[in-house]
Amino acid sequence: MSRLSQGDKVRVGVGIAAIVLILMIAASGWSGLFTRWFPVIQIGGFSIGSKPVSLEAPIDRSESFAASEVDDLDIDWKCGSIRLVAGDGDQIRVIERVAAGDYEMDPRNATFTQEGKTLKIDDGLPDSGGTYPHMELVVEVPCDDALMFGNVDIESVSSTIDVERVVSEDLSVASVSSNITLDGIRAQDASIGGVSGPVEVSGEVYEALDVSTMSGGVYLTLTEGAPSEISVSTVSGAIELDVPDGLGFTLAADTVSGGLSTPFELNTVDEDGSYVIGDGACDIDLGSVSGRIHIA
Structure with missing residues (x-):
């Protein structure tokens, strides 16, 4: 699989933003969207929507x-x-x-x-x-x-x-605009989604960890073990991932403006351009249109 060009990545980011807007409109209807963002209209002392x-x-x-x-x-x-x-x-x-x-x-x-x-x-x-x-x-x-x-x-x-x-098999958190902090959690699977606001996660996830935001940094600290899959995507925001010592992983990291930094030696690359560290057991996919990516 070939890497996306920077132009392709920008188009992907714009596409994600458009999809989120469409989903918000679909979820609340045109009138619902209007009253959510413009909740009160004053007409001669009379309020519409309140x-x-x-x-x-x-x-x-x-x-x-x-x-x-x-x-x-x-x-x-x-x-x-x-x-x-x-x-x-x-x-x-x-x-x-x-x-x-x-x-x-x-x-x-x-x-x-x-x-x-x-x-x-x-x-x-x-x-x-x-x-x-x-x-x-x-x-x-x-x-x-x-x-x-x-x-x-x-x-x-x-x-x-x-x-x-909190300990759970499946942990799901979704918010439009807020700070999300998950501290000391243990979960089989964890999914976090938002439009704006930072996301901070620390703890243990055993199978799959998925985080998706539009605007806000994502800060993940895995204390012991690691899931088989980690996926993080944001349009505008930094991504910082701290993995347990000795973890082997396969890393795919894409950013248009921000850069990738890590203390790991990224010398071994597999056929699709991903970096392989150790046994490569954990699949890590990190993507940001505008924001730095750091993994340690």
Whole structure:
């Protein structure tokens, strides 16, 4: 397989940006996209797209669920913050906090429900129609290395996302605009996608790690072992990958403006132009249109 020319890479980057825009339009509809980015239009004192809600007292509530009865976590929390952290005991504790104030969207409709073995956490907000309220979510899971979730799925529009010491078979995080930090995770497969905002991941991934962003740096630290596949792509942002000592890998790295740096000796090249270090067991594919790439 031949390498892309710089012109081809630029076209690929532009194509990715266009695809993301089309997907955003398809997901929310023209009216939804318009009201998301231009949420309120004032016409003679009348607001289109807003439904003001006055919250006289803050929301501060929590609910607990038996961890032994939950296999999967499904979180849809559009704006504010999401923290998934290790807690005490054998319960999963879900905490919601919203400050008192006036809001265009009603922040009082969040739900925490268990459907079979799946715990669903939803902010209850529409996909469009106004400015999202800032809603804080904390999910505490038992601090037990033996506890492994099946699927952990987190979706957001602009919530800051912090995941600490969570163990799962399949970890998926998607956000339009936010900082994503996954610290001390252990997962069979991990997939992280975003449009803007940095992504930081540390921990262990055993099978496949996939990260895709448009604008934002990607910083990955694998503490022990390594997946069989690592794929990272960004249009505008640096990529930094720290791999475990002694890891053998096959590296394909493409950047138009940014360059590649590494302390490894990149002398051995296979037939498609990739660099082979050691036994080449881990396939690493890193691509950035505008941003440096560093692997150590």
